Amino acid sequence: MTILQFFIWSLLKVLVVTLVLLLGVAYTVLLERKLVGRIQNRWGPSRVGPFGLLQPLVDAGKLFLKEDIIPTAVYRPIYLLAPVIALGSALVSIAVVPFGAPNVTGPGGFRFFQISDVNIGLLVILGITSIGVYGVALSGWSSNNKYSLLGSLRSSAQLISYELALGLSLVGVVMRAGSLNLRVIVESQASKGIATWNIFGGFQFVAFFIYLMAAYAETNRSPFDLPEAESELTAGYHTEYSSMKFAMFFMAEYANMITVGCVATLLFLGGWTSPLGDLIPQPQNLFAHAFFPILWFALKVFAFLFLYVWVRGTLPRFRYDQLMNFGWRFLMPLAILNIVATSLWLAYR
Amino acid sequence: MLLARHCDAECSQGLSYNQEGPPKPKWIVSWAFPKPAGRCARHSSVSDEMMHLILFIVFAGLCLAGAINLLLQSHPINSALSLIVVMTSLAVLYLLLGAEFLAAAQVIVYAGAIMVLFTLVVMLLNAGREERTLGSTVARTIGFPAVAAIFSVIAIMILRAGGLGTAGLHQGVTSTEELSRVLFHQLLLPFEVTSILILIAILGAVALARHEDGEKAAGE
Numbered sequence: 001m002t003i004l005q006f007f008i009w010s011l012l013k014v015l016v017v018t019l020v021l022l023l024g025v026a027y028t029v030l031l032e033r034k035l036v037g038r039i040q041n042r043w044g045p046s047r048v049g050p051f052g053l054l055q056p057l058v059d060a061g062k063l064f065l066k067e068d069i070i071p072t073a074v075y076r077p078i079y080l081l082a083p084v085i086a087l088g089s090a091l092v093s094i095a096v097v098p099f100g101a102p103n104v105t106g107p108g109g110f111r112f113f114q115i116s117d118v119n120i121g122l123l124v125i126l127g128i129t130s131i132g133v134y135g136v137a138l139s140g141w142s143s144n145n146k147y148s149l150l151g152s153l154r155s156s157a158q159l160i161s162y163e164l165a166l167g168l169s170l171v172g173v174v175m176r177a178g179s180l181n182l183r184v185i186v187e188s189q190a191s192k193g194i195a196t197w198n199i200f201g202g203f204q205f206v207a208f209f210i211y212l213m214a215a216y217a218e219t220n221r222s223p224f225d226l227p228e229a230e231s232e233l234t235a236g237y238h239t240e241y242s243s244m245k246f247a248m249f250f251m252a253e254y255a256n257m258i259t260v261g262c263v264a265t266l267l268f269l270g271g272w273t274s275p276l277g278d279l280i281p282q283p284q285n286l287f288a289h290a291f292f293p294i295l296w297f298a299l300k301v302f303a304f305l306f307l308y309v310w311v312r313g314t315l316p317r318f319r320y321d322q323l324m325n326f327g328w329r330f331l332m333p334l335a336i337l338n339i340v341a342t343s344l345w346l347a348y349r
Numbered sequence: 350m351l352l353a354r355h356c357d358a359e360c361s362q363g364l365s366y367n368q369e370g371p372p373k374p375k376w377i378v379s380w381a382f383p384k385p386a387g388r389c390a391r392h393s394s395v396s397d398e399m400m401h402l403i404l405f406i407v408f409a410g411l412c413l414a415g416a417i418n419l420l421l422q423s424h425p426i427n428s429a430l431s432l433i434v435v436m437t438s439l440a441v442l443y444l445l446l447g448a449e450f451l452a453a454a455q456v457i458v459y460a461g462a463i464m465v466l467f468t469l470v471v472m473l474l475n476a477g478r479e480e481r482t483l484g485s486t487v488a489r490t491i492g493f494p495a496v497a498a499i500f501s502v503i504a505i506m507i508l509r510a511g512g513l514g515t516a517g518l519h520q521g522v523t524s525t526e527e528l529s530r531v532l533f534h535q536l537l538l539p540f541e542v543t544s545i546l547i548l549i550a551i552l553g554a555v556a557l558a559r560h561e562d563g564e565k566a567a568g569e
Contacts, residue, residue, distance in 0.1 A: 003400075078426065119524060123453035130461025134433070137465065141426065141472045149472065156469045160462065167457075180525055 013115050014095070021094055025254040026056035032309045039313035060247075068243040071143070078142035083241065083248035086135025090255035093128040096121040097262045098183050100272050100293040113272075113294065114183070121182040122174065125263060126167060129218065133159045135252065136220070136227065140237035151236025154320065155227035158217055161327040162224075166214035168335035169207045172342040173198050173267045186271030194275040199268040203345070206338045208268045210331050212307075215260040217327065219253060222312040224323055261304035265297060269304075272297040405445055412438040425471045429464060436460045450525045 030045065030052065037044025045052035070079070100113030111117065118124055133156060140152020174180060176198060177188040189196050198204040217224040228236030238249045265271055272293035318326070415434035422428045440455040532540055 075426075078430075119522065120449050120453050123450070123457065127453050127456035127461060130457050130465070131437075133461070133465050134468070137468055137472065138426075138430075141468075153469065153472060156465055156472075160465055160469075163462070178526075 010115065013112075017094060017115060018091060021091065021255060021258065022251070024258050025251050026060060028254045028257060028305055029059070029250075030056050031305065032312070035306070035309045036313045039310070063244060063247040066243040068245065071145075071240050073144040074240060075142040075144065078138050079240075080245075082135050082139035082142060083245045083252075084135075085138065086132060086252040087248040087255070089128050089132035089135065090252040090259065093125045093259050094255075094262065096124050096182060097259070097266065098186065098271065099297050101289060102183050112290070117183055118181070120180045122170065122180045122185070122263075122267075125259070126163075126170075129256070129259075130159075130163060132252070132256070135249070136237050139241065139249070143237075143240035145240050147233045147235070148237050148239045151227045151229075151233045151239070155220060155237060158220075158224065158226065158323065158327075161324060162214045162217040162331070165210055165327060165331040165335050166218060168332065168339060169210035169214060170267060171335075171339045172204050172207045175339075175342055175346055176204070182266050182271075186266055186273060189270045190273040193270070193273070197268065197270040197275075204268060204338075204342070206334065207342075208264070210335050210338070211264060211268070213326075213331055215264070216308070216311065217323070219256045219260055221253075221257065221308060223315040223318050225317060226320055226323060229317060257305060257308055258301065261301040261308070262297075264304050265300040269300045271300075401445055404441065408438040408441040408445075412442065426468065429468050429471055432467070433460050433464050436464065447522045448528075449522055450528050 033055075034044040034052070045055040048054045048058050070076070095115040096118050098114035098117070102111055102114065102117070136155045136159075137152045140148040140150075140155070143149070173185065177185040179185060179188075189198055189201075192201070195201045199208045216222075220227050227233075228238070230236075233239070238246055241249060274292065274296055412435050415431045415438065419428045419431035419435065422431060436459045437456060440452040440460070443449075443455060444452040
């Protein structure tokens with residue numbers, strides 16, 4: 001495989017994955033609006049296209065055409081940089097996620113369903129998410145608006161606090177797989193389907209719970225959506241943003257949700273592998289071999305996103321002190337206990 | 350289409366998730382289950398070394414530019430952002446030297462956690478633009494010669510101790526496994542002592558915060 005070949009293939013993959021991710025973002029918004037609508041006993045968007053299916057495309061058009069207002073008091077360079085950081089880091093972390101069977105390869109050993117197979121894939125995702133904090137923090141500060149500043153301060157504090165619990169909750173999974181490579185972690189859960197998934201067979205349901213809570217906090221989602229609590233802070237850190245700059249924050253939030261869903265799927269729910277494991281024989285047909293893993297993966301991520309919206313539709317927002325207490329006094333010790341228990345179990349076995 | 354047929358021919362021998370089963374063509378094995386280094390041996394070529402050199406020059410340049418910008422900026426938030434650039438480009442340099450775990454830790458810990466705290470403090474205090482002063486003449490007359498002297502002393506010390514060693518940009522990658530083996534076997538004691546040191550720092554911070562809290566409670 002020459003450098004040129006590698007370059008062209010990678011570019012193709014990046015384009016396709018980015019496109020699919022952005023479409024996914026658009027339709028996650030629709031999913032949320034529809035589901036929250038049903039939870040609140042109304043229909044949600046239903047006018048544009050059948051079942052309102054074309055609504056996201058119209059919304060995107062609307063956001064593109066809106067006037068882009070830059071307030072006079074903002075600190076311009078950082079005000080302009082912040083949405084780019086937010087969206088960029090949200091889109092980049094999908095690059096190490098394996099979507100489908102890794103052994104479907106093209107000539108020269110080119111993997112179709114993963115942009116890059118990195119030894120430290122999990123750490124790469126954690127690193128990129130931690131860079132994403134700057135998008136939120138800087139946007140709030142540079143807007144020169146008290147609501148924005150309060151929102152971004154809350155957000156930074158929340159992200160720092162919950163990143164610990166998030167990182168610690170993943171240690172158990174990493175110890176079980178003995179690797180930080182996402183592909184290897186999935187393969188370690190593959191043998192008996194649902195019985196060997198980390199969440200059930202691996203007894204990592206405590207870790208899954210911690211991850212879930214921390215991920216909701218990390219993506220600024222309800223019940224931890226204090227940084228953009230509209231009843232207190234108008235819109236939090238993106239109050240002063242309009243048009244596409246607002247849309248970039250919006251897309252970043254939903255792209256982060258999808259990434260978090262992908263990571264949960266890979267680490268706890270067996271990734272692209274079938275829940276039935278080897279009970280049904282592996283399909284011999286190449287098309288089926290490529291298609292079914294993708295289907296399983298998409299279904300699992302969808303289930304995770306569904307849960308996200310469900311939680312948003314049912315739980316009220318936490319108070320700030322409750323948020324901090326929950327993160328530091330409950331989730332953190334629990335995560336450490338989980339690590340101790342898992343390592344004792346691994347040593348005993 | 351050509352590709353699909355090619356794939357079909359190669360893969361139709363049966364693929365499974367585990368490494369056992371029918372023998373697979375060589376290129377599938379070598380790519381689906383790469384060596385620990387994560388790179389293929391035949392991939393190391395002149396163009397690869399060229400790539401490494403280019404990356405090194407780009408990120409070393411970025412690192413230096415960020416460091417200089419850090420000193421020149423008068424606004425604290427710009428300085429903090431330059432420091433983030435320095436740290437992330439340092440992470441890439443670590444990666445080029447084959448220390449992948451260190452690179453990730455550099456981004457997560459320094460760029461992601463410590464610098465967030467820095468920017469948080471800058472935002473909280475709402476520190477404004479620094480006033481440019483020409484500095485006192487004393488500082489200038491003593492400062493520059495002192496810096497030059499210290500620099501030359503350090504340079505002489507390093508050169509006398511055997512000169513600057515070379516660190517190659519090479520293909521090998523130190524895996525996290527190897528690193529942790531060294532860390533938890535050969536260097537276990539220093540490692541644990543360091544963690545106790547950090548624990549003491551944390552306890553100190555908590556004690557200081559507590560003290561202030563107690564005083565307030567007593568005052569009320």
